[in-house]
Amino acid sequence: MDIISHLPDDLLLRILSLNTTTDVMATSLLSRRWRSLWTLVPGLGYDDSNHNGDYKLFTQFVYKSFLSNKAPVLEHLHLSVGPDCPFVGTGFWINLAVSRHVHELHIDIRSSKKGPVTLPSSLYTSETLQRLTLINCVFLDVPVHVRLPSLATLSLKFVTYANNTSLQRLLSGCPNLEALSVVVEHRIGDPPIEDPPMDVSLVMPSLQRLHMSDSSSGTRGLYVLDAPSLKYLDISDAASCNFRQIENMPELVRARVSFGAASTHKFLKPLSSVRHLTLKQPLTELHMKQVVNPSGMIFNQLVHLDLYTFAVGWWDLLTCMLQYSPKLRFLKLIDVCDFSRISVSGMDIPTGWKPRSSVPECLLHSLEAFEWFGYRGRQRDREMATYVLKNATCLKTATFSPKSTYLGKKYRMVKDLGSVATASASCQLLFD
Secondary structure (H helix, E strand, O other): OOOHHHHHHHHHHHOOOOOHHHHHHHHHHOOOOOOHHHHHEEEEEEHHHOOOOOOOHHHHHHHOOOOOOOOOOEEEEEEEOOOOOOOHHHHHHHHHHHOOOOOEEEEEEEOOOOEEEEOOOHHHHOOOOOOEEEEEEEEEOOOOOOOOOOOEEEEOOOOOOOOHHHHHHHHHOOOOOOOEEEEEOOOOOOOOOOOOOOOEEEEOOOOOOEEEEEEEEEEOOOOEEOOOHHHHOEEEEEEHHEEEEEEEEOOEEEEEOOOOOOOOHHHHHHHHHOEEEEEEOOHHHHHHOOOOOOOOOOOOOEEEEEEOOOOOHHHHHHHHHHHOOOOOOOOEEEEEOOOOOOOOOOEEEOOOOOOOOOOOOOHOOOOEEEEEEOOOHHHHHHHHHHHHHHHOOOOOOOEEEEEOOOHHHHHHHHHHHHHHOOOOOOEEEEEE
């Protein structure tokens, strides 16, 4: 029995909209009922990689299916094309989608023989566009007047900016933006491209999610964003934190942060209201000295801290965070090398390191779980682990995942830590 054919039309259309238009059109051969159903699907998706390089047939297919679509609302257009696609057609298809009051555009131009492709100006004044994703060979030549009142989600990945005002102009025309992702990266095999340094200074009252990633080695622009509603922050940047100033974040729930090696403790200040924090910070020893006394920084809301231990000075940063996070409940140390940032992993704690004279309040009153992923069991590692175990009075679990797979070494780690007299009588010592 054909169960699918007995489903109501609205449900069938929703299922069909999850597929490429090629697959959707093929359903017209199933039965009389399906013959015209595909023309009412509220989404269109095209990928030229499935057309064996025959762009004449591909473009004819796109035109025919696009013009045959009779859906009252075009919810999305997903377009993925390669270097041989006629980009005059690409602009026409985007214009057509905008005229159909499209809600979502996903444009991925994988490569282009003639350079990055300029988008039609109509895109920047769409009243209905809610989600916009631009990837790879897209040339962002933003006009002076931008009006995208419905745009809630914007993702820019590996695009090329026409000048240093492009991003500022685009964001200025998105008053209701809730989620923003900007990725700049020089990938292996790509020709060197020196984009102009972009200075962005904006108040974004509706922004709730921000993802920024920049591993390029070009000239840095200054980003200053005031985001009073921001809840989720993810920054991975080769630049110094002095070039990335995200301010006024009283609602921040979760943050994942990594800046360049020239950063100082100043990057911590805007994060003081965060609840879950991941620090992946390749600071140099010189700059770590400035972290020891971050005057006035109290992380009153922080309950979960993940700290990567692959950089010089991570022990001082940990000491600092424990001292100024009175409500911390979960602590995780992660020894995993990030080869895109540094050339060594698992920096050992120096002989001269000493804990603070006063035990941090979180160890005395709140810390419940301690985890060390990639634990090496070196002398200073043991001292740090022992310090936590001996002072965390509320600790319920302490989990160690050794980096070494050698059974003899793992046994010595278990023996060493198992002999520590923990401050919490109910603490379970676990080894993965």
